Amino acid sequence: MYVAVKGGEQAIANAHRWLADRRRGDRDRPELEVAQVGDQLRLAVDRVMSEASLYDPELAALAFKQASGDLTEAVFLLRAYRTTLPRLAVSEPLETANMRIERRISATYKDIPGGQILGPTYDYTHRLLDFLQLAGAEVPAAEIREELTEAEACPQILELLNDEGLVEQEIDDGSEPADITRDPPDYPMDRAARLQMLARGDEGYLLALGYSTQRGYGRNHPFAGEIRLGQVEVEIHVDEWDETICVGEIALNECQMINQFGGSREAAPQFTRGYGLAFGHNERKTMAMALVDRALRAEELGEPIIGPAQQAEFVLAHADSVDASGFVSHLKLPHYVDFQSELDLLRRLRREHAARQAELADAHEAVKSPSEEN
């Protein structure tokens, strides 16, 4: 006698226990502390904060630990928490020109006011496994020059070009930007909404799309005008006091790409821009974002749309890792009913096909037989 599978609730509870056990790992070793994750795996934490669009290094570290290092799962955990938070205030626009610089480079000028500052980068490390880390070798402290934290000394490179009128100006028209975390997507999207989507977009996805533009699928001739990393003050305006106050600092990575000219009979030719911004140290992400941002401006700048990275609805609708991983993974859910209806149709089609073949064979036989008799 067949009995339908029962006890889903118990199975789920058991699965959760097993998962927790696996996460904890070997009990002979000390449990990983959340603070250690925040401290020593900070690039993972920064990526989780960026794609979850919530700046909270401690909770991002917790999410990363809870997800056993699965970044997409950690992003989802933090995003789901974010959505339950009340909205207490809206900050003033961040002023990245006043960033407390930790790293700042430009690929367009050899020397720049304030200087090129490499900061803590993997860029020129030789990718050789450091076996000393297996042995737990001590790491000497870094030497940091004090004056690097002086913001005034580091003007934004694109503003230098601005003085000459060589690069297009970004003008704040004062309009209220859309809020992609509250408003349903409405295509076509303006640039403010697009940048929000890209800022929380999956790094790997943006990287691939940005790369595709470099290989010719919507090429836009980029130069890394400036990449900066550091602390930026967050300010809110308090209506009651009619005053703007600083509520803290967040680490930001910004990339401003300079791209080839726009211009027309009326407007003088100018460099155009692509922009990338992310929480924390997220340089690859911001560069890829700047490439894709520029690619998505094809229509606005009168360029032919030939590459996937230039197709706004395609790019934006598939950028979010929480959306994408949810829908791909839902294929794990039972689909018995729909599968049954496909089976039913397929069997019927095959029966009909077989019947038709048989008829054809009979007809063929009927045609052939008389001639054979002759």
Place this chain on the structure above:
Amino acid sequence: MDGYNFAYLDEQTKRMIRRALLKGVAIPGYQVPFGGREMPMPYGWGTGGVQLTASILGADDILKVIDQGADDTTNAVSIRHFFQRVAGVETTTATTAADVIQTRHRIPETLLRAGQILVFQVPIPEPLRFIEPSEQETRLMHALEEYGVMHVKLYEDIARYGHIATTYAYPVKVDGRYVMDPSPIPKFDNPKLDGNPALMLFGAGREKRLYAIPPYTRVESLDFEDHPFEVQTWEHTCALCGSDHSYLDEVITDDKGGRMFVCSDTDYCQTRRGEVA
């Protein structure tokens, strides 16, 4: 659950969804955009349905959750458990006892009654999506009532296979105007959409769209005069309750081609067995 509002969603989000639901009911079959929120379960696993249920559910309601017609499938268990935890509501497996039924992929076999609300989980709300992937384009097609392409697609099936090859998520026309995706229910369930006394709500969380079919609304499955719409039939009856008129799941019983068929609607099947016994 500590730290969370009744039924998880904050009141402002519920109000936003409620306003959208009223517009959905006023324009049957039209997909209303809504500010869908992340839920603590993955997109594609019923977040749209869960948000709708959370917005309509009251402390006195009795809730039923099914997936594939069954109350005991893992995701149904998980969603039912979620609402027990965040809303403390009473739950049931009995279709007749439920005020709100959240479903994935089926409409219960038991006739629904006036006052009940059936909430569908929808993965892709746009019936034209697989013909035209752009949202901008499909929105325009709905506005212009330009549904010819849908008929062309169905007719291509007929030309190729001799049948319409869509067996689930079979498109319908609501009140003579909007072509609508009834969610991936088997086309077997499509006739139940027509003139149903219950209110039917559809939620697509990832795509941030909701839509509705009010009670007693005309819902027609798209077809052709020479190829009228027809539903699946089985040569078998349910191995458990003997039903010859319900949707059956095929169960493989051994590795030698042995199989049996049982009702996909577990409550319906159990009720029938109870009555027979």
Place this chain on the structure above:
Amino acid sequence: MDKAMTVKTETTRDLVWPGLADPAHDSQRLFRQILGAMSEPGTLTTLAVPAPPSDALGAALWGVVLTLCDLETRVWIAADFDSPALREALAFHTGARITDDPASADFALLTHESFDPQTPFAVGSDTYPDRGTTLLVAVERLENDSNGANDEDNGWRLSGPGIAESRVLDIGDGAGCRALMTRLAGNRASFPQGLDVIFGCGAQLAAIPRSTRIASVEARADSQETN
């Protein structure tokens, strides 16, 4: 109603615009009634809401406002309803923004007398028909009986989604009532654009969405409307 809510006594109601005693659960219960009314056009339901100090507005429409309005909504108020007290109460209880532009209003508060077919409420667009104003209209009476107070056929026969066969709704004799229902009958011609209406009369509520076919009961014989 299965659960009675606290109703303010006559002595205090002159002063107080009441809120919901238990916002999460009261608004859920009220919403389900409103949803029911919109799903089954013309059916009457009674909202258990503390009455506001305005007989013209009535408890039902105040309950709708408390249930559906918040800082993300804009409300337009007809002159005959408008008062500093109402504006203050709306701001205090809901945070809704008051607008003078009917085309930008999510909700409009008016009476059948102040209904003017020329008021440019938003009816949505063919691509976004949902972006329209929902009218909240206080009417003389709400009855499902076609014979009004003076034995005339004042009712309107409703059919379409949410209605099994047909249903009669009578909202009153006034010229405004007729103008309003005539306007709503015109919804079908512009569908999916159109106006959705929630009627209130005291604590009673009914709704007519744009999907409803409307014919006057008198004219019923010669107007078998279809689509």
